[in-house]
Amino acid sequence: MGRQFLSGQAHDFLFINHALASTPRNVLFESLNASAPLETAPYPDHRLFAHAIRHFIHRLITALIVFIILCAPVHAVETLRVLAWPGYADGDLAKEFEKRHNVHVEVSIVGSDEALQRKIGANQGGDFDVFAVNTAELQHYIDDNLVVPLQLSNIPNTLNQLPRFRNLHGIPGITRQNKVFAIPYTYSEMGLIYDRKQFDAAPTSLAVMWDARYQGRVLAFDTSSHNFSIASLLLGGSPFHIDEKEFGKAVEKLIALRRNVLTFYTLPEESVELFREHSVAVLFANYGRQQFKQLRDAGADVGYVIPSEGALAWLDCWAVSRGAKNQRLAENWINYMLDTSVSRELTLRQGLSNTIEPDPLANNADKIIWLEPVEDSKRRTVLWSRIISGDLPEKLLLP
Amino acid sequence: MKSSIGLRLAMLLAVFGILASGLTGYYSYSSSRAMLLAAAERDLLTATRVLSRNMLVSLGAIGKDAKLLAVLPRTTKILMGPNSATAEDDTKVVATVFKAMLSTHPEYFQIRLISADMHGLELVRVDRDENVLTRVLAGDLQEKAHYPYVFESLRLKRGEIHLSKIAINHEVGAHSGLNKPTLRIASPVIADDGKPLGLIVINIDLDSLFALLKADLPAVYKLYLTNELGDFLIHPDPREAFGFERGRRTLVQDAFEPVSAVIEGKHETIVMNIDAARKQQNRLIAAFVRLPLGDTAAKRSVIIGLSQPLENIVLEATRLGRYILHVVLVFSGLALILAAMVSRAVTRPLNEMVKAIKNFSKEKVISKLPLGRNDEIGLLAHSFHDMQMEIMTHLSELKESRLILEHTAKHDPLTGLPNRTLFYDRLQQAIIQAKRDKTSLALMLIDLDEFKPINDTLGHHIGDLLLKEAANRMCDCVRESDTVARLGGDEFVVLLPLIDGQRDAMMVAEKIRLAIKQSFNIENQYLITSASIGIAVYPEHGCDETQLSVSADNAMYLAKRGGRNRVHLCQN
Secondary structure (H helix, E strand, O other): OHHHHHHHHHHHHHHHHHHHHHHHHHHHHHHHHHHHHHHHOOOOOHHHHHHHHHHHHHHHHHHHHHHHHHHOOOOOOOEEEEEEOOOOOOHHHHHHHHHHHOOEEEEEEOOOHHHHHHHHHHOOOOOOOEEEEEHHHHHHHHHOOOEOOOOHHHOHHHHHOOHHHHOHHHOOOOEEOOEEOOEEEEEEEEOEEEEOOOOOOOOOOHHHHHOHHHOOOEEEEOOHHHHHHHHHHHOOOOOOOOOHHHHHHHHHHHHHHHHHOOEEEOOHHHHHHHHHHOOOOEEEOOOHHHHHHHHHHOOOOEEEEOOOOOEEEEEEEEEEEOOOOOHHHHHHHHHHHOOHHHHHHHHHHHOOEEOOOOOOOOOOOOOEEEOOOOOOHHHHHHHHHHHHHOOOHHHHOOO | OHHHHHHHHHHHHHHHHHHHHHHHHHHHHHHHHHHHHHHHHHHHHHHHHHHHHHHHHHHHHHHHHHHHHHOOHHHHHHHHOOOOOOHHHHHHHHHHHHHHHHHHOOOEEEEEEEEOOOOOEEEEEEEEEOOEEEEOOHHHOOEOOOOHHHHHHOOOOOOOOEEOOOEEOOOOOOOOOOOOEEEEEEEEEEOOOOOEEEEEEEEEEHHHHHHHHHOOOOOOOEEEEEEOOOEEEEOOOHHHOOHHHHOOOOEHHHHOHHHHHHHOOOOOEEEEEOOOOOOOOOOEEEEEEEEEOOOHHHOOEEEEEEEEEHHHHHHHHHHHHHHHHHHHHHHHHHHHHHHHHHHHHHHHHHHHHHHHHHHHHHHOOOOOOOOOOOOHHHHHHHHHHHHHHHHHHHHHHHHHHHHHHHHHHHEOOOOOOEOHHHHHHHHHHHHHHHHHHOOEEEEEEEEEEOHHHHHHHHOHHHHHHHHHHHHHHHHHHOOOOOEEEEEEOOEEEEEEEEEOOHHHHHHHHHHHHHHHHOOEEEOOEEEOOEEEEEEEEEOOOOOOHHHHHHHHHHHHHHHHHOOOOOEEEOOO
8 A cells, every 4th residue: 555655646746757768769759740730620729730830840840850860779789678657767767777888778667567477477577677665575576486586796896785675684575485586675664754843752662643632633644554463463362374363453442443443544645634634643644654744744744654664565576587598687787776876865865765876864773674475465455444444342252 | 035024913912812812721720720729728727716616615514523623512521521321322322414415415524523533533523435324433433633633623612624635544443535536624613612612524525626626517517626735635646646755746727737837826717728838748728726715824725726638629719620621722723713814804904015016017907905994904005006106107108209200310300291110110121021922112302393483482381381281292192001191391202102104103103293283272373293112123123122212213314304294214
């Protein structure tokens, strides 16, 4: 969910860059089409008509020039096919890589985990060389043998990564049988945002969301998976593997949460609005630091903490597909993405944390819990929809 | 040259005619198209306004229903004592009222009474489930305090209405509204002390509501509804609606860029032509109206839009355009014909005149000119005609004077007889003729005797008259084909071509001698003179004019010597 919002946000941004990057071809095609309106529908007045003609000629010339330029380079240049999330491989950054390695980079954009699975799975990974995927999803790709182990020596920039990301064995799902299948690129954790006026000291635990003193002033996020994970964490269990006999307790915990919150929000804008109008004390920041920034920009006097239980976080990595034509080139791409300058751009443009430069607000000791596949997401979804609909505990806990 | 001026004129006229009709056609087409578009846009905007007004009216009516239920004494009673002895009876009564209301409003799918306490527990709830109205019983009632429509409504005063955000209904329960776009309309139940006790919530199935509202609109109108941020809630393509529910926002301002002005609050309504947005596919006109919901403090609004394919509208314009095209073609054809005719009308008289000028300069013939015209060409023709006449006059004068000159050069001015030059010319011709035809001719030299004394005594005037009269008499004595000429002074000469013999010549000479011998009456004076005549005959006395002349001269001399007044034939 959090990822999808980020994608949505980033998408607008990327669209601009993408449009710039692909302008030549667009112009070419558009100009070919541009003759159509002149034939089929005369413009309402001659000023428009003249404008259209001028525009058409202008485009034609541009298209011709661009066509000549496009035709000029040698065709035999090697192509690197990148599948990335919006904002991960902007046109100018891809251009720079093309220059450095004298190759052609073809960036395709993907907007959801499902689309990613479809695209990589389509041709046994043969359609793409390198792609970005989160750690939880990565497991499917390793299982289906769609990714190949990486040669870390080919990616020297991994040495510049923050300690947390250098210890690849400490990140669940990235390695299997001592082979490294992906390199972390960006992440976002879900901490707590609190109103500094209502707290003398920053809350330290997720339990604050259940604190009756803040009843009606807590904002939680409308999500099945993360909410069960939090509940399980608080109950001392594993966030991603709730035992059969523990489910009842988790449901009870979430009903208690439901009775304590003001509401469950979905969009970050919604959280800002609710925060302002209902004097919210604390909220679960599904959108992480971006959301924190958004609230601060809206004038709220807020703080951001990573709870002692740890913050759930998604972690996007680069992986090389089974069908990569040139694994070395794909690894060069990963190395390039980890260049300080490139990773910094990601943070500047998208507001996402990178793995090279420490976030000034983050503490190295913060406990980050990288997302993993949960034991039974369907079960969590069904139960959550009943919890949020307001089913009574007696009814919910029936066997 | 001739064809070029005509062709150029024709082309100029034709181009002008075609251009004029073409431009007129184009402008009338484009202006009528613009008018049609403007009218369609106006209609669409009006329809959208009416639709949003109707929606407001509908929402108002639903709000009244909610308020009505909220002020029922029994609802308050239930909320005051949900566990009291009469609670079950009251609940049943209220549920019956809910059912009655649901049965008359197909767009309502749920009516509930929710408590402000007990985490927003529902106390009375009637659901529409597949057209069956079901009262939900105690164990299945749910806690709703965490839903905005509950906590927002509980902040309201008595009689106020809360309109929820429009969202997909995910609340699990036995109702047909599950996973459908829903609007919740709520009104608080307030105790006499002002404490909120609970609320009445009516859930509206947005699709049914708009199906009712849209029923009167033409089928080609497509309906859009967005929230205040522009997220599509209703879209002709259902996949485009509620994008945010699937993590992918679909915004009206992306599809209809100008609507962003409405979203930003710059305009309340907007009508646009997506022609201008350069979308080749699905060209349409669309109108959007912002509709503020509830009281202004809530800041909640929706944007209602209608669109209509441009094709329907421009179809009319296209038909008109085709008709105009026909008219333009016909007029262009007419322009061509007219151009040809005008060109001919102008060039024909010019051509006529050119022909006339050529005729005139070549053959001095005056041809017909277009004199009947009153225009410039007529003027030109008249001028040319006058010039022709003047030239002709000059020419004839010239000819006349030349003839006179010619005559003078060859004739004796006194007697009018041929002079020496002409005579010798004729003599030459006659000799050549006689030589070829082997015929004879005679040359006669005649000298008037004693003329000098007459001239000296009576004066030149009398002498001249005498010479004239003598010439006349000589002429009377000869055939018409013969030539009498005056060589000068009193010397005459006669050529007799085609004579049979010397005798013929003698006879003529004798005739002349006798005629001269007759007295002359000159100004009442009788004068006497005579003629000495010498004759030479070809070929006997000479083969050429010189020999003949010499022979004749000798003969004449002999005649003089022989005593004058006699004829002497050359004896050689």
